[in-house]
Amino acid sequence: MKVVVDMNKCQDHGQCVFAAPDVFSMDDDGHLAYVPDPADALRDEVEEAADVCPLQAIRIED
Amino acid sequence: MTGRILVAGASLGGLRAAEQLRAAGWTGAVTVVGDEPHMPYNRPPLSKEVLAGKAPFASLAFTPRSAAQDVEWRLGTKVVSAGLAERTVALDDGSTVSYDGLVVATGVRPRRLRCPGPLTGRHTVRTLADAQRLRDELTRPGARVVVVGAGFIGCEVAATAVGLGVAEVTVVDPLPLPMVGPLGALLARALLRRHEERGVRFALGVGVTGFEGEDRVTGVRLADGAVLPADVVVESVGSVANVEWLEGNGLDLSDGVLTDELLRVGGRPEAIAVGDVARFPNARYDGVPRRVEHWSIPTDTAKHAAKSLVAHLSGSEQELTPFAPLPTFWSDQHEFRLQSFGAPVLGLDDVRVLDGDPEGDVLVGYHLDGRLTGVVALGGHAVATSAARYRAQLLKQPALTS
Numbered sequence: 440m441k442v443v444v445d446m447n448k449c450q451d452h453g454q455c456v457f458a459a460p461d462v463f464s465m466d467d468d469g470h471l472a473y474v475p476d477p478a479d480a481l482r483d484e485v486e487e488a489a490d491v492c493p494l495q496a497i498r499i500e501d
Numbered sequence: 502m503t504g505r506i507l508v509a510g511a512s513l514g515g516l517r518a519a520e521q522l523r524a525a526g527w528t529g530a531v532t533v534v535g536d537e538p539h540m541p542y543n544r545p546p547l548s549k550e551v552l553a554g555k556a557p558f559a560s561l562a563f564t565p566r567s568a569a570q571d572v573e574w575r576l577g578t579k580v581v582s583a584g585l586a587e588r589t590v591a592l593d594d595g596s597t598v599s600y601d602g603l604v605v606a607t608g609v610r611p612r613r614l615r616c617p618g619p620l621t622g623r624h625t626v627r628t629l630a631d632a633q634r635l636r637d638e639l640t641r642p643g644a645r646v647v648v649v650g651a652g653f654i655g656c657e658v659a660a661t662a663v664g665l666g667v668a669e670v671t672v673v674d675p676l677p678l679p680m681v682g683p684l685g686a687l688l689a690r691a692l693l694r695r696h697e698e699r700g701v702r703f704a705l706g707v708g709v710t711g712f713e714g715e716d717r718v719t720g721v722r723l724a725d726g727a728v729l730p731a732d733v734v735v736e737s738v739g740s741v742a743n744v745e746w747l748e749g750n751g752l753d754l755s756d757g758v759l760t761d762e763l764l765r766v767g768g769r770p771e772a773i774a775v776g777d778v779a780r781f782p783n784a785r786y787d788g789v790p791r792r793v794e795h796w797s798i799p800t801d802t803a804k805h806a807a808k809s810l811v812a813h814l815s816g817s818e819q820e821l822t823p824f825a826p827l828p829t830f831w832s833d834q835h836e837f838r839l840q841s842f843g844a845p846v847l848g849l850d851d852v853r854v855l856d857g858d859p860e861g862d863v864l865v866g867y868h869l870d871g872r873l874t875g876v877v878a879l880g881g882h883a884v885a886t887s888a889a890r891y892r893a894q895l896l897k898q899p900a901l902t903s
């Protein structure tokens with residue numbers, strides 16, 4: 440599974456980090472970091488993260 | 502599985518319901534009926550980045566999940582009535598649709614002020630069309646703006662207007678402080694100061710009695726007799742739930758549609774409500790049914806309610822748990838962000854600074870009987886991170902029932 444975050448949209452809300460901590464994290468400056476090619480087993484988590492992102496910045500490409 | 506689930510309302514709640522019905526295994530038809538002409542779009546930026554012109558209107562569209570590709574969208578169409586006993590709805594194009602399952606997702610609309618005066622020049626902010634009209638007027642040189650209502654949306658619009666360089670912005674509210682109802686005095690005072698420092702004026706503790714002007718508004722008359730000159734007025738004085746189409750079914754529609762702890766309507770397992778329109782008990786708290794106008798709620802309610810609806814329609818005897826979401830909301834005003842977790846409003850009588858201080862970045866905790874009910878962070882990244890730590894604690898707490 441491929442995950443793309445539109446960093447022009449992302450405003451570092453961090454909601455995705457709560458939903459999918461294995462894929463999304465905040466670096467020391469409070470900016471989003473993420474795994475672009477997570478295992479398929481994490482699909483539910485990543486879909487949840489995409490749902491809860493207030494800026495709708497997360498796209499899942501199958 | 503055969504049959505049809507009809508979703509009334511095509512915004513965030515309706516979209517998430519359609520997606521979650523598929524995720525819960527429903528393979529029958531799904532029809533979403535919405536009176537706006539657009540596919541579901543995101544509302545929060547309408548008072549923030551899109552109103553400010555920092556993001557295009559086109560960026561608001563949601564991308565529906567691929568599993569929901571075969572959902573039928575009947576847009577620009579209004580549901581005018583429903584017969585819950587017959588399981589039918591009537592649409593404004595004259596057609597009647599029967600359903601096996603019903604999702605109520607018709608949200609809310611802005612409450613309007615009833616006082617006398619012209620209508621032209623007075624705005625609300627709920628829809629794309631609203632925001633487009635308001636943006637056109639705010640970007641005219643020299644615009645003087647009066648915002649009626651110092652809640653979140655009013656304060657966001659005031660901040661955005663200042664950022665757009667309008668001539669002046671005044672926020673009017675009968676309460677003594679902005680956003681004091683949901684946040685309490687400590688944060689409300691800090692927010693007032695921040696807004697004033699950035700050029701927003703306030704007329705607090707005074708209501709609006711009327712609007713001046715012939716064809717269009719030229720001023721806002723206050724209860725103390727003062728008149729604020731205005732070219733643009735924004736009314737942000739709360740909302741009214743869109744439930745008229747449900748009348749005549751014996752439902753409690755006193756403030757939105759009342760649901761049980763599984764988000765079912767009128768005790769019917771085949772009818773559920775999601776999003777802003779649903780007045781639901783939260784098993785995490787006192788079990789008192791409330792409507793919650795937070796962006797996270799349409800998704801949370803849709804996830805929970807779709808499961809119970811599909812379980813019923815497929816005849817499975819699945820054990821269903823009461824709905825118990827952890828509320829969360831944010832608001833962006835000027836360059837600062839408010840981030841809330843839990844239910845601050847249940848702990849307004851015992852408000853403590855948990856981190857930082859109200860002059861700068863601050864994390865505030867709300868307590869009931871000594872227990873934390875919610876936290877709100879105001880400021881930048883560090884304080885938001887400390888709020889996130891309390892989020893875990895709030896999630897773990899046992900239910901706050903007495």
Ligand SMILES: Cc1cc2nc3c(=O)[nH]c(=O)nc-3n(C[C@H](O)[C@H](O)[C@H](O)COP(=O)(O)OP(=O)(O)OC[C@H]3O[C@@H](n4cnc5c(N)ncnc54)[C@H](O)[C@@H]3O)c2cc1C
Pocket residue numbers: 509510511512513514515534535536537543544545546547548578579580581606607608609610626627628654743746775776777778793794795796797799829830831832833
């Ligand atoms: C300007 C603004 C800023 C916001 N900012 C924030 C924020 O910063 N943080 C936050 O947490 N929340 C925010 N919110 C709240 C959030 O956007 C809402 O909670 C969310 O949109 C609710 O979604 P919903 O689908 O339940 O209802 P709605 O979005 O109201 O959707 C209901 C839909 O149903 C349609 N409809 C109504 N009646 C009928 C009918 N009879 N037949 C057919 N269709 C009908 C309506 O036209 C509408 O399209 C904001 C809201 C606004 C308006």
Ligand code: SF4
Pocket residue numbers: 444448449450451452453454455456463471491492493494495496497
């Ligand atoms: S939730 Fe969205 S806006 Fe927030 S950090 Fe994640 S991608 Fe960015």
